[in-house]
Amino acid sequence: MEHTENHHNNEHGALTKKTIWATFWLLLAITVIDFAIYFMMPASGIRNFIFIGLGVVKSYFIVGIFMHMKYEVVRLSSMIILPMAFILALIAALLYEGDRWSIIKWIE
Amino acid sequence: MSELAVQNSNSPWSGGKSPFNVSYGKLMMWIFLLSDAFTFSSLLTAYGCQRFLAASDFAPMKWPDPSKVFNHFPFLHGMELPLLFVSLMTFILIFSSVTMVLAVEAGHRNDKKDVSYYMFLTIIGGIAFLSCQAWEWTKFIQGSHEGRIIDGVKVFGANLNINEYGPAAFADLFFIVTGFHGFHVLSGVVLNIVIYVNVQSGTYERRGHYEMVEKVGLYWHFVDLVWVFVFTFFYLI
Numbered sequence: 001m002e003h004t005e006n007h008h009n010n011e012h013g014a015l016t017k018k019t020i021w022a023t024f025w026l027l028l029a030i031t032v033i034d035f036a037i038y039f040m041m042p043a044s045g046i047r048n049f050i051f052i053g054l055g056v057v058k059s060y061f062i063v064g065i066f067m068h069m070k071y072e073v074v075r076l077s078s079m080i081i082l083p084m085a086f087i088l089a090l091i092a093a094l095l096y097e098g099d100r101w102s103i104i105k106w107i108e
Numbered sequence: 109m110s111e112l113a114v115q116n117s118n119s120p121w122s123g124g125k126s127p128f129n130v131s132y133g134k135l136m137m138w139i140f141l142l143s144d145a146f147t148f149s150s151l152l153t154a155y156g157c158q159r160f161l162a163a164s165d166f167a168p169m170k171w172p173d174p175s176k177v178f179n180h181f182p183f184l185h186g187m188e189l190p191l192l193f194v195s196l197m198t199f200i201l202i203f204s205s206v207t208m209v210l211a212v213e214a215g216h217r218n219d220k221k222d223v224s225y226y227m228f229l230t231i232i233g234g235i236a237f238l239s240c241q242a243w244e245w246t247k248f249i250q251g252s253h254e255g256r257i258i259d260g261v262k263v264f265g266a267n268l269n270i271n272e273y274g275p276a277a278f279a280d281l282f283f284i285v286t287g288f289h290g291f292h293v294l295s296g297v298v299l300n301i302v303i304y305v306n307v308q309s310g311t312y313e314r315r316g317h318y319e320m321v322e323k324v325g326l327y328w329h330f331v332d333l334v335w336v337f338v339f340t341f342f343y344l345i
Binding site for chain 1: 152
């Protein structure tokens, strides 16, 4: 019972208008940085990694603050985030291997 | 024996309350969003594979540079403005996410007037985003005035078989991934309208809490989250 009350206090304490607007300005700033890097840096593998990294940072704030994941119990957040982390690792592995498809496909 | 029973009842898994400390509906929304994230992951994997294939030195047709394809802006004809329009769309979606979370915050205060005001703004944001996407698709399908000659035939714009920009997979994946995302936005707008009507008619006021706003809010933020990655992979990279 005590635990539930604590949770409710947390929930109402965390989601203030101030936090929401701060998160908004942060997300907007990251989008502007995306925009700036796009025009200031020539296309390269490093630039792509920067974009993906900034995307991960944006998703941290959207999921953590807007979707309230930061304040949920660890049991819930790990149930959602761990499978997603495995999927991301799978995508990275598939793309790394899939790069070699081109050799097989076009040379045949 | 009785000691053991007492110990068990303290465990979060002993039943009687949610071990995840959220309501059933919210938990199921999270599970749904996880499965939906898997769907989008598979689409983005397919996109990555096709793009790597086209990047090979042996590929018959190169993957187009997004800044050469998506460089239009409404009312500014003949100007090359890459990324500007999608950045505007990103801004609209992030802003509608903010109004959504403000509606959730107002729901915690049981403030009916604020909830309906912010829900209304969220619906407007969703419709604005869908309109932008419709314009973007129209430009993409119509193509340029010059077109491009492929196998002796002049091709304008794009369909599922052939397009003037690059390999067929480029247009196919654009239609499928942004279309699937746009369909999610459309569903979100419909859900938001349902919630808005319920808020106005006082359904949640009588119920005593605005948890339905939170559940639909989770879905709406997820749509925003997917757009972050669509924006990254289709327009930035």
